[in-house]
Amino acid sequence: MKVNEDNYIKELRNRNEKALDYVIDNYGWIIKSIVGKHLYGLHSVQEECINDILLGIWNNINSFDESKNEFKNWVAGICKFKCIDYKRKYLKDLQHENIDDLNISEDGVESKNLENELSNEVESLLGCLKEKDRNLIYKLYVDEMDINEISNEYGMKKEVIYNRLSRAKKRIKDILILIIEEVLSMKNNIYSLLNEANMDLDEYKKEDFNDIEKESLKKNIRKSIKKSRKQNVGKKIIAAAAIIAVLVGMSFGNTGAYAISKINLFSESISSFLGIERNLEDYSTVINKSVMDNGVNVKLNEVILDDNELLISTNISSDRILKDYECWNGEMTLYINNKKVKFTGASGDIKNLDSNTTQEVLEYDLESIKDIDLSGDLNMKIIFSKMAVNYQDDINGTWKFEFKTNGDRLKIDTKTVKLDNEFNIENGNKYILEKYTGNALGHKIYGKIINNSTERGTYAILLKGHDDLGNKVIFDLTRGTKDEFLLKYENVLVGNMSEKASKLILTPYAVKMPEKSGKEPGFDEYEKVGDEFTINIK
Structure with a gap:
């Protein structure tokens, strides 16, 4: 079947790769124009970002709603979202670069743009504070003034300044928690939300790929589709992570020196991670709970009970920088209705979300309790007792999660x-x-x-x-x-x-x-x- 303007969306949903070729040929100019503007000066990541955008379109076409938006606006929203994500990664990588090795353009346009974007986000967040507290935050963290200098300038005792800063940090932390909880509770993913995107394409200088570039894109995206490498992150969390990285020293709970900026608060859904196009929300139990011990944070994302198998999605992160070949592993024990489940086998998939965080979707075999009735609400307990990188350098601790789940709906279906x-x-x-x-x-x-x-x-x-x-x-x-x-x-x-x-x-x-x-x-x-x-x- 020939792909044209009348059927390309249908063919994308039917997993016809020629429909993606059609998007590159006819809508590629949107991608190149937006990436060219927002990642100006970051040429090393533009190609990867463009490929990621095409993969986002391919993997999430079922989230596009033609009754709410035009396809070109939805694509433009994905482009903008991905560019923000790549800027965040770029800023994070800068923390680990040798300044002599950096290739920064002399005009500094991109650095200034990044600085301005972060400044706007910070100002928005600090708007929840009183003016005096807001000024103290700026003096200490932005202007990098010494506490004694601030004390002299404001005529305040250092103890008073510390108390005001502590209250201000708590206020900002509470706001961030609300933002994060709001995003994590959303049933629709970012691609569904982008149906509301209202992009003004006239603000972008129209550029398009040449024929050689288009053929290269088509070849590369086919390789990526086979690898099924997808990303699904929340825009608000990205902004929050960038803000936290600027406001040094803030953390959640009693976690010592462990910075929240090292914790990856987003993850792929089980369906996205495993390349499943069907909506699994009706069968999934979303946990989204984190436990910190010995400098390692474990976040239980969600679980799905599928007859004799329990799918478990977790994030493991710390301030350790993972090499390309490294990933976190956890040793766990499962209890169902207070009965320990004997481990007989597991399979699954694992990958790093960033240089600190590994996500794993484990398919845990329940054959050892196949004679037990697993219908109705089940009391589940998962206890991780050991963490390691590539099964080496063990870190002992206790990461405990208790919750209820029910597999009846999936069993019926x-x-x-x-x-x-x-x-x-x-x-x-x-x-x-x-x-x-x-x-x-x-x-x-x-x-x-x-x-x-x-x-x-x-x-x-x-x-x-x-x-x-x-x-x-x-x-x-x-x-x-x-x-x-x-x-x-x-x-x-x-x-x-x-x-x-x-x-x-x-x-x-x-x-x-x-x-x-x-x-x-x-x-x-x-x-x-x-x-x-x-x-x-x-």
């Missing part, structure tokens, strides 16, 4: 199909497919293994094929024991499964894993081990 398909692999083991389940969270196939093998070695299996609409389908091995296995649909590799699909036509494949550590086999190295079969999912 889950389609289950009994299966009776089997195949044998090279070592003699028989794999029996027992059931398929599908819901808003994803698609799974469960099975058991009859172990007939006397051969040493490990094998991996997968199911490849297509749906009745012709779309590619892959179910990959997620977890397995000597007796059981679980295959999950690979939405990151082949895109989200179409809601219109009614049948899956699949063929089993297997490969022997390397006996010594090495490169994991690619999907093209798997060999067919059984006949094609069909699952009716509607």
Whole structure:
């Protein structure tokens, strides 16, 4: 189907990458014009920001509401939002740069713009204070006057100044908490809010990508789509984080020298993090609670109970600067209705949100309590006892979270199909497919293994094929024991499964894993081990 002005939004929602090509060809000028103005002088991040904007459009097109706004205004809002985010990252990176290594333009235009934007935000926040207290804040933190100089200028005792500053800081902290709670309680993400954006495009000098640049953008965005790297952060929190970075010394609670600017208060939703296009709000329990211990902050974002699996989203952060290959790991114990859940396995995904913060979405296996009734409201307790970076340099502590959750709604909305398909692999083991389940969270196939093998070695299996609409389908091995296995649909590799699909036509494949550590086999190295079969999912 040819993509045009009448169908490009529909085709974007249908995950047609040619529709994104159409956006680059016809609306790319908006992106280049806005990024060129707001990231003037920051040429090193412009390309990354532009790619991030296109990824934001692709991953969040279902948030666009044509009844509320024009597409070009929505795109312009995303551009402005992303530019603010990249300026924030730039300012944060400056804290760790050697000044001799910085490449700052002589006219200093961008530095001045950044300074002015932060100044406006600070003035807005300080408007909640009395004039005298506001002046004290400026003298101490902006003009960097000594406390003795301020005492002499105002004729105040130092103890009085400290008391006034303490009250002023508490007032600002209370305002910031309200802002943050407001953002975290919003059900709509930033892309839905941008339907209200009213951008004046006439204020931007119109620039467009040339043909070579457009082809490069199309190539790069396809790579990014495959990696499924998305960001979903709140604009108000970004502004708050920038303000806090200026007002040195402010923190939440009794956290000692740990600065709040090191805590990443935003995170991706589970659906966004895992590349799921469906809305999971009806099934998610949002926690948004943070616990600090031994200089490490753990924030429990949300959980979703999916039958025999609990999805847990957490942020872990500290003032430690993480290298590119480093990320935080936590050791946790789960209790359901005061019963400790024996750990039998987990999978998931992990990535760094910034240089201090790691977000993880853990898919925690509940097979050890499969005979326990998990219907209704459940009392949950998660206790982290150890934190580490790349499983080294352990930090012991207690990060405890208690809450209630309920998986009944997702269970009702889950389609289950009994299966009776089997195949044998090279070592003699028989794999029996027992059931398929599908819901808003994803698609799974469960099975058991009859172990007939006397051969040493490990094998991996997968199911490849297509749906009745012709779309590619892959179910990959997620977890397995000597007796059981679980295959999950690979939405990151082949895109989200179409809601219109009614049948899956699949063929089993297997490969022997390397006996010594090495490169994991690619999907093209798997060999067919059984006949094609069909699952009716509607």
